[in-house]
Amino acid sequence: MKVLNLSSLQHLLVLTLTIFALIHLLELLTNEQTKASKQAYDRISLKQLFTDRAFDNDILLDSYLISARQGESSLVNLELLGLNRDRLAYRARRDGEIFAIAIPASADDGFNGTVDLLIAIDMFGRIAAARVIEDINSDELFGQLEVIDSQWMREFSGSSMRDIMRISWSTIGSENEYDQFVGASITPKTVSNRIYDALVFFQSNRIALMQDG
16 A cells, blocks of 8 residues: 655645635635625616616615614614614715615515515605515525515605605505505505604614714
């Protein structure tokens, strides 16, 4: 039987370590590519919430992490958002100034499920846009913004607190398009109430949300 000498063992060890290092590097590169792909997708989705005024910052990375757990954040009235997982709020800037912040929220469907929302609110407390986000059932921060379009949800654009209750009773449409993406288990009033709560949350935390989270 041939016995490897010390030099051969050293070369074998170096080769083994090099292979493991290359595998690890490949995994890191793959993970970064996947993350970059998810971020690019979310950036495209976020543009739907700020169509009236263009932003010039990287809105995806200029964000504030909102914890779903009470006591782990300096923000107040977190319960108003109804979050069941940590989500990001997104800050839209123009020439360095924040002009709107997209706030995440979730509405309970009454059957142990939720409808995820994203509500863009300007600095005057008006809704720039409100959208339903498809629940991908993941704790990941990126690759989550699958926006579901709805003509009914578009009615919230430009609304303030006093307008929301009126919209909650408005006709959804002959196509019943709201039920198509939310399901009959949740009512328009439930969604409207959560959007109202998100406005209250925004007013309570406006200054904090403008700072680094």
